[in-house]
Amino acid sequence: MTIRNRSSGEADGTNWHHHELSAEGRGEFCMPWLLNEDGALKAKLTGLTVGASAVARPIPVDVRFRVPEDEFEDVTYPLIMLTQISVERAPEREHRGFVHIETLPEGVAAQGVPLFAEMPVPYEIDYQVQLFCRTVQHRTELVARLARFEFLPERFGFLTIPQDDTVRRLDLIGGPEMSAGRDSDGKRLFTATYRVRVSTELFLLGDPAPLPMVETVDLEVHPYIPGQPG
Incomplete structure (x- = not known):
């Protein structure tokens, strides 16, 4: 489900798998679809803190994606690690037809005329969100914060995508599952x-394109007589 977001604005502190990309750069060498969703989820979870008290700051x-070049020796704790697990078509949300498009992909300008396209193919992106903490208290505090409406609630979850000015559906389909272990230095980690x-959604047959508006309608009846020019 995708709905229009009436408020606009860029998410602060967002990068795309640690690569800073300008709008021109994204259009030239990478596909905003999927990268926008990754960046929006990272931005949503960025800014959390733990351990605040009258005597402690x-x-x-930290929030980051799990990518091959990331090593756990280089991270700081507490940590939220994101992993994109799967991208699958959502047939239960699929429709067909050539329709008027109101929600535009990134980089497509309205140009003052209606835009039309074959209905986009719906997809679902699954992510793993994993907390790593040095203490049980920090993990408990983060689990309590993430259960709130603005993060990862049991119902009514949402994800704002500033690039195309939409609000997406975000469903919690598993967790939180608690566990404990040790890192390579033998230190305790609570997860x-x-x-x-x-x-x-993905516009499979290309971005929406403008169609000319009807300027005049001829309502005069012209009888057709066989053998004579129409």
Whole structure:
């Protein structure tokens, strides 16, 4: 499900798998679809803190994607690690037809005329969201914060995509599952693992294109007589 977001604005502190991309760069060498959803989820969870008290400063929670070049030796804790698990078509949301498009993909301008396209193919993106904390108290605090409406609630979850000015559906489909272990240095790590699903769409046959508006309608009746020019 995709709805219009009446408020606009860029998400602060967002990068795309640690690569800073300009709008021109994204259009030239990468596909905004999927990258926009990744960046929006990272931005949604960025800015959390734990451990604030009258005698202690809050500890910021790092948020990053799990990519091959990331090593756990280089991270700080608490940490939220994101992993894109799957991208699958959502047939239960699929429709067919050539229709007027109101929600535009990134980089497509309205140009003051209606835009039309074959209805986009609906997809679902599944992510793993995993917390890593040094103490049980920090994990408990983060689990409590993430259960709130603005993060990963049991119902009514949402994900704002500023690039195309939409609000997507975000469903919590698993977790939090608690576990504990040790890192390579033998230090304790307390974890909580979630699985979330984000709705998205892809214009399979190209971006929406403008169609000329009807300027005049001829209502005069012209009889057709066989053998004579029409």
